[in-house]
Each structure stands twice: as structure tokens, then as C-alpha cells.
Amino acid sequence: MSEILLNRAAYINNLSKICAKAGGKERVILVLKDNAYGHGVDLIACEAAKFGVEFAAVKNETEARQIEKYFKQILILSHLPTGKESEKFIYAVNDISNLNILKHGTRVHFAIDTLMHRNGIAIDEIEFACKTACQRGLRVCGAYTHFRSADEVSSDYFVQRENFKTAKELIMKFSGESKENLTFHSHNSAGLERFSKLDDELVRVGIAQYGYAQFDDSLKLERVLSLYADRISSRVLKAGQGVGYGGKFCAKEDMQIATYDLGYGDGLLRYDGVGELNLASGERILGKMSMDNFSAQNGGERVCVIKDARIWAKFFDTIEYEILVKLSPNINRRFV
Numbered sequence: 001m002s003e004i005l006l007n008r009a010a011y012i013n014n015l016s017k018i019c020a021k022a023g024g025k026e027r028v029i030l031v032l033k034d035n036a037y038g039h040g041v042d043l044i045a046c047e048a049a050k051f052g053v054e055f056a057a058v059k060n061e062t063e064a065r066q067i068e069k070y071f072k073q074i075l076i077l078s079h080l081p082t083g084k085e086s087e088k089f090i091y092a093v094n095d096i097s098n099l100n101i102l103k104h105g106t107r108v109h110f111a112i113d114t115l116m117h118r119n120g121i122a123i124d125e126i127e128f129a130c131k132t133a134c135q136r137g138l139r140v141c142g143a144y145t146h147f148r149s150a151d152e153v154s155s156d157y158f159v160q161r162e163n164f165k166t167a168k169e170l171i172m173k174f175s176g177e178s179k180e181n182l183t184f185h186s187h188n189s190a191g192l193e194r195f196s197k198l199d200d201e202l203v204r205v206g207i208a209q210y211g212y213a214q215f216d217d218s219l220k221l222e223r224v225l226s227l228y229a230d231r232i233s234s235r236v237l238k239a240g241q242g243v244g245y246g247g248k249f250c251a252k253e254d255m256q257i258a259t260y261d262l263g264y265g266d267g268l269l270r271y272d273g274v275g276e277l278n279l280a281s282g283e284r285i286l287g288k289m290s291m292d293n294f295s296a297q298n299g300g301e302r303v304c305v306i307k308d309a310r311i312w313a314k315f316f317d318t319i320e321y322e323i324l325v326k327l328s329p330n331i332n333r334r335f336v
Contacts, residue, residue: 007223009222017220029055029203040329049071075109083101083102090109093111104136127170142184184200189213229303229305231298262293266327268326269326275315279296
């Protein structure tokens with residue numbers, strides 16, 4: 001049966017490097033949304049908690065409940081206000097209108113729009129937001145922003161840092177909270193690689209914890225996830241015979257082939273037989289991928305399909321994030 005193996009030593013290495021760069025475990029927020037970027041949120045959360053990280057961020061309340069036993073603090077990044085928010089969690093305020101709906105006493109972090117213009121409170125709205133939060137009995141615990149191009153060498157990163165600096169000053173001025181009672185965070189995985197020291201902020205790390213650096217990998221991160229498939233059948237594909245739908249691949253000579261138990265129904269992007277795509281273990285995929293299986297050169301009873309998601313991302317003209325998060329939660333995962 002197909003399986004995802006997670007390298008525990010690699011994950012601990014990554015957490016160690018990240019926490020050292022951030023200035024300690026207490027200065028790291030681990031982003032575990034979307035099934036921990038496809039790695040398996042229960043496994044990753046448990047391991048991170050054992051390591052000593054106490055703060056996590058997820059997409060919604062469902063994800064937060066899934067990991068609440070592991071972390072002291074959980075920030076929900078994409079919450080749609082209901083007025084029934086839980087005291088257990090911290091909720092991002094992505095639009096100033098949220099402040100009129102959130103339940104009295106709810107802990108919040110303001111999302112600040114510093115340049116990305118995707119969501120968040122504008123800098124000129126901060127005074128009003130702080131006063132509204134106070135009037136409605138909301139507990140402003142901090143604020144954050146998201147860099148739109150921290151993974152690119154451009155001036156945007158520095159512009160946003162300055163904008164967020166202004167935002168922090170305004171929040172401290174109008175929220176009535178002291179600096180010691182507020183948590184600020186702006187640096188994502190790519191941002192983590194770009195700063196030398198952050199005195200007053202935590203870092204919010206997603207893809208880096210799973211082994212994917214955005215620049216020169218000075219952190220020496222290691223890939224955590226490997227995807228394996230098991231052989232369903234094998235045969236000799238004779239010269240002139242095609243394999244799979246439409247016979248897209250036709251053998252030029254007799255060859256040993258096999259069919260393995262993974263397909264686009266398991267979250268793999270659908271290879272259509274055009275261009276050469278190899279498994280991590282080296283075998284070439286042959287013909288069009290099916291929903292539940294694919295054919296390839298016979299690599300034995302088990303083959304490694306993906307070890308570095310960037311190889312598949314490059315082939316399909318996408319990013320490693322998409323390759324990873326699409327992996328079905330139904331695939332068995334375990335640490336080794």
C-alpha cells in the first residue's frame with residue numbers, strides 16, 4: 001500500500017535550525033495549516049510539541065481543534081467571524097468589519113495590510129480598529145503582516161518592514177497594551193532567511209520546517225517527506241505495444257514494466273504522458289496516469305515517487321507547496 005514516510009531526524013534538524021535563527025523555541029510560530037502542508041498534521045504537531053514549540057497557526061477552527069492538545073497558543077489565520085469564538089484560540093482579524101461580529105472577550109491578532117493588499121487592516125485604520133476592539137471587549141494580543149515577495153530579491157520586503165514598524169507603533173499607542181503584552185510577527189519562511197536579528201518579533205514558519213529553503217539554504221534544511229508506491233502488477237511490454245489510456249507510451253523494444261498504487265485520485269498532479277517524468281527512485285513514468293495507479297519502468301515491489309517536491313513542481317510549472325498539500329490525507333503516514 002502506498003505510504004508517506006516522514007524523516008524524524010530531518011524534522012528535528014529543521015526545527016533546531018529555525019529556532020536557533022529565531023532566537024529560541026518561544027519565538028517560533030509553526031504554521032500547520034492544510035494537514036501540515038500535506039505532511040500529516042497529527043504527526044507533525046505531536047513531534048513539534050515534543051520538541052518544545054508552544055505556538056502554532058492554522059487555517060480554521062476545525063484545524064485548531066485537531067491540534068489544541070499539543071499547543072498553548074493557536075492562531076487561526078482565515079476565520080470567518082460567527083460570534084461564537086472559543087476562548088481557547090486567537091483569531092486573526094482580516095477585515096475591519098470582523099470587529100463588529102467577533103464574540104466579546106475574543107483574543108485577536110490584527111492582520112495588517114502593509115503592501116500585499118490581499119486582506120488585513122490598513123495602517124490608517126489602526127486607530128479606529130483599536131478603539132472599536134476596546135468598545136466591543138475584544139482582547140488585542142498582537143498583530144502580524146505577510147510579505148508579498150520575501151522570496152524575491154526586491155525592495156518590497158524592506159518597504160513592508162518599515163510599514164509594519166509604523167503599524168506596531170500605532171497599535172502600542174492606541175490599543176492600551178504595553179509592548180510586553182503584544183505579540184508581533186511578520187517573517188515567514190523566506191523572511192526567516194533574510195533577517196539577521198529581530199528583537200521584538202516572533203517568526204511564523206511554514207514550508208521551511210518541512211525542509212524547503214527559498215534562497216541558498218544557509219540553514220541547512222533537510223526534506224522531511226518521501227512518498228512511496230507499491231507494485232500492483234508487472235509484465236513485459238513488447239515492442240510496438242502501448243500502455244495505459246490511449247496507449248500514449250509505445251515501447252520501441254521489449255521492456256519490463258510495472259503498475260503502482262498511486263494516481264491522481266491520491267492527489268498527484270496528473271501526468272498526461274507528454275515529456276519525461278521520472279520517479280525519485282529513477283524509473284520513468286510511462287503513459288497517462290490513471291486515477292488510482294500509474295505505470296513505469298519496473299523498479300521492484302516499492303518505488304519512491306517523490307522525495308523533493310520541487311522536481312514535480314518544476315515539471316508541472318507550479319510550486320512545491322501545491323505538490324505537497326494535494327497529497328491525500330488517506331495515504332498512510334508515519335515517522336521513521
